[in-house]
Amino acid sequence: MNQLKGKNVLVVGMGKSGIAAAQALLKLGADVSVYDRKKEEQIDPQLIQYFRNKNTNCYFGIEPNNIKDLGLDMVVMSPGVPLDIPFIEEAKKSGAEIIGELEISFRVGKGKYVAITGTNGKTTTTTLVGKIFKDAGRWTYVVGNVGVAVISKAMSTKDDDWLVTETSSFQLETTKYFKPEISALLNITPDHMDRHKTLENYANAKAKIFQNQEPNDYFVVNADDPECMKLLKNCRAKIVPFSRKKILDFGCFVLNENIVIKDENEKIYNICRVDDLKIPGAHNLENALAAAAISYFSGIGVETIGKSLKEFEGVEHRLEFCGEVDGVSFVNDSKGTNPDASIKALEAIKGDIILIAGGYDKNSDFTDFIDAFNEKVKHLMLLGKTAEKIKKTAEDKGFTNIHLAKDMEECVTEGFKLAKSGDTVLLSPACASWDMYTCFEQRGEHFKNCINKLEK
Structure with a gap:
């Protein structure tokens, strides 16, 4: 029996998970509203048209200010959205069930x-x-x-x-x-x-x-x-x-x-x-x-x-071998989005490393990350919001071969110049990508595109 038909549901966040949840709920006959902090001009026009054709209430760039009036039965949260934002707490107090797309999937x-x-x-x-x-x-x-x-x-x-x-x-x-x-x-x-x-x-x-x-x-x-x-x-x-x-x-x-x-x-x-x-x-x-x-x-x-x-040969963006230029290997570990993941990447690489790191700050401590260099990391190329934070941690630990770069292309070109035949240029950021990219996949693809330019 469809328990969602006619229910008032707000879907929060219009990433892959949120869009899929909203589409499924509409198919199940729920009365759906959607929210994303992005403004309407930043949202795919086809998606907006789809929602309008379905008589969906859209809140883009503005938070719903009429939570009580909406009479919400349920709020479906996208994974990247914090649970403690005020209008979500207000919805919870008014009796709405706060769940995610995984829970909805299990139920239906x-x-x-x-x-x-x-x-x-x-x-x-x-x-x-x-x-x-x-x-x-x-x-x-x-x-x-x-x-x-x-x-x-x-x-x-x-x-x-x-x-x-x-x-x-x-x-x-x-x-x-x-x-x-x-x-x-x-x-x-x-x-x-x-x-x-x-x-x-x-x-x-x-x-x-x-x-x-x-x-x-x-x-x-x-x-x-x-x-x-x-x-x-x-x-x-x-x-x-x-x-x-x-x-x-x-x-x-x-x-x-x-x-x-x-x-x-x-x-x-x-x-x-x-x-x-x-x-x-x-x-x-x-x-x-x-x-x-x-x-x-x-x-x-x-x-x-x-x-x-x-x-099994592994997955893209996780210790992915991306080729060799003049004896220098390139490895894409863009999925290394926290210090421990990048430590594991450093341990897996044999030989000397020119390391590209940095990105969005998740309040991580980078001490163990620097300790894991173990004389294998010869140069550290840093970019993104955490560049200065990682630089300071490295210098406090006595590592000074540090280069601050404005973007990925500079990291790759300068890292390649510093590398010798037999070395590996490793992208393993120890950070999320959200300060410069929409996702770690986009960051990894950019790294690979930069390598392709070197080969020309």
């Missing part, structure tokens, strides 16, 4: 959910799990924070379909009844402190991934991460640990340089050798372990899992 669609979260590795693990599921012959949608709105697929799913879903803390904090068959928590390190304020708040948002799971569901968790393990006391699902550092009594781990699964009957299954993986770095081994555990405990055979792991 069918299918089984795999939900994957963590500070880093979400996209790689989600994409890899999607590949394994598809290779196993399952009807699979790879959705969520990976770039495809969940609701754009949930509206057409069948009971036996799988939605392999990358979920961010922003998406999870607006869930209420969302319940995946299998959830996974890859790691927790400080991120989005401008929004969550404390690591505890951030971790609790991540923990919502398993809040509604039951004993017949599975929760895959990184046994090497103490912040993840702190959350287990509240988990009712069957806990499946994975580890790259220790032998486990149950779960997925490394044994004699093999990725193995040990099941409930203590039987050990070989998946593949660690050096069979094409994705570099210790963090990608963790991603592979998580993906293997998710897939095995969803009922996929070890041969299929092993074959898929050996074939």
Whole structure:
């Protein structure tokens, strides 16, 4: 039964998630209003015409000042929009339910959910799990924070379909009844402190991934991460640990340089050798372990899992090799949007590095990031809002080969001049992209375009 028909719903934020949610709600017969802080002239004219044809109330560049008059039953929040803005709080006080697109998708669609979260590795693990599921012959949608709105697929799913879903803390904090068959928590390190304020708040948002799971569901968790393990006391699902550092009594781990699964009957299954993986770095081994555990405990055979792991070549904008010019390699890690992600990138690169970093400030601390240079980083090219902040941290730690640049093109051209044959020019910003770009993908594409100009 359609419980949304005739409901008054405000959709906040007109990114991919918000647009998809508004379109789905209109199809379901809800009375929809939409809001975005951008002014009307900054919004796609075709989108505005679409909403007008549907008699949608549009608030572009102005906040709704008649919340009580709207009689809202529900507010659907886009992930990037803070929950504490005044008109949202007013809507909540007036009785509106505040949820997100992920929650709506779960309510209106069918299918089984795999939900994957963590500070880093979400996209790689989600994409890899999607590949394994598809290779196993399952009807699979790879959705969520990976770039495809969940609701754009949930509206057409069948009971036996799988939605392999990358979920961010922003998406999870607006869930209420969302319940995946299998959830996974890859790691927790400080991120989005401008929004969550404390690591505890951030971790609790991540923990919502398993809040509604039951004993017949599975929760895959990184046994090497103490912040993840702190959350287990509240988990009712069957806990499946994975580890790259220790032998486990149950779960997925490394044994004699093999990725193995040990099941409930203590039987050990070989998946593949660690050096069979094409994705570099210790963090990608963790991603592979998580993906293997998710897939095995969803009922996929070890041969299929092993074959898929050996074939997987990674995702765009995450340690993506972009070519070589005069012996200098270029690697695009634009998805390194926090210090810990970029630390993992530095650890994965062999040889000397000319590092391009900087961007939007999420109130991150860059001390550990600078410490991770370990004499591998020879020059630091900085751009964006955090350039001076990172520069000061580096200088305080004794690193002085720093170059402030006005844009990406200057970073690439000057970085290339500083590099020697055998070096790597690495874009791994340790920051979000929102000060200069609309998304990390746009930043990565610009980096690649700058490399292409060098080759000419």
